[in-house]
Amino acid sequence: MRTRCLNRVNAWMSFCLTLAGLGGIGLSAEPYLSPAALVAESKGKTLYIAEATARQVAVFDTETGKVTATIGTPAEPTGLALTGDGALLYVTCGGPQGKICVMDTRTATLRRTLPAGHTPTAPVLSPDGKSLYVCNRFDNSVLAVNTEDGKEVAKVLALREPVAADITPDGKWLYVGNLLPHGSAIADSVACNISIIDAGKTAFDRDIPLPNGSTGLQDLIVSPDGRFVFASHILARYTVPTTQLERGWINTNAVTIIDARRKRLIETVLLDDVDYGAANPWALACTSDSKYLCVTHAGTHELSVIDLTALFEKIQSYRQSNAAHAPAADAYSAYSAGAETPSDIPNELSFLYGLRNRVKLSGKAPRALAIVGQTAYVAEYFTDSMTAVDMSDRPRFKTTSIALGPKQEITVRRKGEILFHDASICFQAWQSCSSCHPSGARADALNWDLLNDGLGNPKNTKSLLLAHKTPPAMITGIRESAEAAVRAGIRHIQFAVRPEEEAAAIDEYLKSLEPVPSPYLRNGKLSRSARRGRKLFEETGCAKCHEGPLFTDMRKHNVGTGEGLDQGRDFDTPTLIEVWRTSPYLYDGRAASMEELLTKYNPQDKHGVTSNLTEDQIRDLAAFVLSH
Ligand code: HEC
Ligand code: HEC
Known part of the structure; x- marks a missing residue:
């Protein structure tokens, strides 16, 4: 049994590596x-x-x-x-x-x-x-x-998945945007950070946490005049149950403004309108005079053009009129280290009313942007096209669509990928599936109180990699398959009724996802520590439940983790493929790291026998688990 299990693990690994070597056969053939x-x-x-x-x-x-x-x-x-x-x-x-x-x-x-x-x-x-x-x-x-x-x-x-960066015009500070929150999902504030690097010393300077619920940061720029840093991200309202979508109840979409000289957060401003979300804010660019900020909305296929002078005036006057209620004397210390915001601006839908134009684009998924003079060029990921937006022609904003290649037939898989990233299938366009399942249908690192298993027991978002191969679905196993979960997601999270063929296309897309090789591998192989950990994985009993090439028996067990309304509850054994990428761990994301899961959160040895392991052995076991 033991050797068979290990061989299957190895077979799976070499399969993954082959795929990685070829760079993902399926996709590159498209x-x-x-x-x-x-x-x-x-x-x-x-x-x-x-x-x-x-x-x-x-x-x-x-x-x-x-x-x-x-x-x-x-x-x-x-x-x-x-x-x-x-x-x-x-x-x-x-x-x-x-x-x-x-x-x-x-x-x-x-x-x-x-x-x-x-x-x-x-x-x-x-x-x-x-x-x-x-x-x-x-x-x-x-x-x-x-x-x-x-x-x-x-x-x-940096902190977690740095994906965006820019440098101040004096070359002194490099600002880096982290895609995802790090740490436990049950902390008081859960948010992604901006890391600042001292470019002269090539050394870390500090992290600036964004407001609680910030995730999915996609872009970050320094304004050409060097005064501000802008970052685009989602502002998730994960602390309330997902009972409705009105007024951005689940996900809102934001830009955070940093004072580049004082290295402090100034404000987070919502890009949505009261009854129409501006989902998946993505690429950012400023006009060379730093007067206008452009933001693409990859989920709603639009470009926002924001008048920065008017925006700063509004922030100022809003603060003055609310000064009596603001606990902080210094308006610029708005919210430090994830503290409660003295300003209510991050909750103001339509804050941009009158300061911003939303320009509809003809292509789909604008994810890249460059401004040349008064023309914004927006590249549209799913339609192989660009739109040139003439900004001198305000407020008309004449658009010209440019094909970058021949029109291709859309495969069912690609159609599913498009739908998964498309907020126009969502009620009032507040979010796409990728708002909670970003970067190729993985996870936003937040807990959500979805309604399928009762109220008041939030669950950490699951990555959808291998979801179709490892039924049942959801951590409670409440849906018999990923197919059922996809259809439930459309109906109960997007509040939409869509044709069955769209759900089937999303299934195809999710089935096509491939694991990314772990950064814990050394030249594609297990490190020494991970090889020692492989033995421990057997000895401590992990492989009993996390068995086979996908590391799951696809059954439910009580591993002593349930608390509150989930006290004593059985959970579906999750796959361990790509867990290096999906912290925090356990159903409520309480464990920030693998070490924490194996020690602090396994006090009674109900989740494998780990209490007798030395620190080195814990490290080895973690290294093995994180290598897949
Ligand atoms: C508001 C955030 C949010 C949005 C939006 C969202 N999901 Fe999820 N999704 C979650 C969370 C949280 C879980 C895990 C919940 C659990 O395990 O009980 C999950 C789980 C799933 C699962 C089960 C995975 C597994 O292996 O068990 C599937 C499939 C899924 N989502 C598909 C979708 C699809 C398709 C969409 C868009 C129609 C979508 N989700 C939109 C938060 C979201
Ligand atoms: C009795 C079956 C069983 C055994 C034995 C077991 N697990 Fe688990 N494992 C589960 C279940 C069920 C969960 C989900 C628990 C939860 O979410 O609270 C889980 C969750 C996990 C997770 C979290 C995955 C995520 O995405 O959040 C990791 C990592 C993990 N186990 C690793 C291990 C390791 C390492 C061992 C051996 C020390 C082990 N497990 C032993 C059933 C088991």
Whole structure:
């Protein structure tokens, strides 16, 4: 039994690694482009477009409106940075052994490739061009590279999945946006952070927590005048049961503004209207005079154009008129370290009324944005297109749609992916499935009090990887299959009635998800510590329930974790594939780390026998579990 089990584990691992080596067979075979990042050359004549599925960078001439060349990349391109003179283009390319491709823009060729960490993204050049910073997303670190010799200068830790970055114009501070909250989901405040790095010393400076419920941070920019930092994210109202969607009851959509000089949070402003959400805020850009901020809404297929002068005036006057109620003397200390906000602005739907225009785009899923003069170019991920929005033509905002390639037939799988990310199937467009299941249908790290298992017992969002292969669904196993959970999600979380074929397409998409190789692997293999942990996994009894290649017996057990209304409850054994990516752990996300799960939260040895293990053994066991 023991050896058979281990062999199956190994077989699964090598299967995953093969997939990783090929970079995900299924997806790369699809003919789509999927534009995911954009950068404009300073004169604005040329745009470079990172096309994720096509694995290439397209060169786009803004005068002729045509793609003039494409340059292949060794893996999915995730981000772009261009030198001030426009001569070199740095392209981050995904994968566990990520790469930075340095391209010569004059010849449209690959000049050299530099090594990076796990899934590098968001490359940023220092203003003098001497340093390049890259977010190693799944290593939770930021890599600094000397651009002259291509050597690594330092690695600085960020918090959790850094995916966005920008540098102040004086080159002193690098601001980094973390996609997800870290830590326990039952903490007083659960939110993603902005990490600040001292660029001169290449050292960590501080983290700025966003307001409670902030998750799914997608972009971050420094305004061209260097005064502000803007970050786009979801502001989840996870502390209330998901009984309705009216007035942003479940998820709202926000931009947080940081004072770049004082390194302090100024305000978080909602992008939604009272009866119409602005779901999945994504890419950000400012006009060069720092007067307008543009935000794309990937879920509602729109561009918001915000008048910043008017916005700051409104924040000021709002604060003055509410000064009597505000506990903080200094308006700028609005909410430090996740404290209660003295200002009520983050709860004001339609705060942007009169200060912002919502421009409807013709393509789907605008995820990248670049401003050239008075034109905003928005790249639309699912329609292989761009929309050029003429901002000089306010408030009409003339739009021109540009096809980046031939029209392709949409497979059922792709249709499902589109629907999963589309808030227009949701009542009043407040959220898409990806609002709670971000970055390829994983998890937002928050607890939600969904109604399927009663009220007052929140559950940590589950990743949907392997959901269809590991019935039953939901941690309580209350739905017999993921198919049933998908249909329940549409009806009871999106408050929508949709045709069956849409649910079936979402099933196809979710079934196509593939695990990302763990950052705990060493050259694709278990580390020494993890190999020791493999034995412990057997000895402590984990494999009894977490059995087989997917590490689950697909049954329910009481492992002594249930509390409150869930006291004494059985839970469905979850798969352990990709748990390295889905902290916090247990049904209510109480355990911030694997170590905590194995010690503090297993006091009676009901969840495997771990109380007699030494600290080193706990570390080894955790290393094994986190390697899958
Ligand atoms: C408000 C946040 C939220 C939204 C929006 C949301 N989900 Fe979920 N989803 C959750 C949470 C929380 C769980 C885990 C709950 C549990 O286990 O009891 C979950 C679980 C699931 C599961 C079960 C996974 C498993 O393996 O057991 C599926 C399938 C699922 N969601 C699909 C969807 C789909 C499809 C959509 C869009 C129609 C969607 N979800 C929208 C929060 C959300
Ligand atoms: C008796 C069956 C059983 C045994 C033995 C067992 N587990 Fe579990 N495991 C479960 C169940 C059921 C849950 C869900 C509990 C919850 O959410 O509170 C779970 C949850 C987990 C989780 C959390 C996953 C997540 O996404 O939140 C991890 C990690 C885990 N187990 C690892 C282990 C390890 C390591 C061992 C051995 C020390 C072990 N389990 C032993 C049944 C078992």
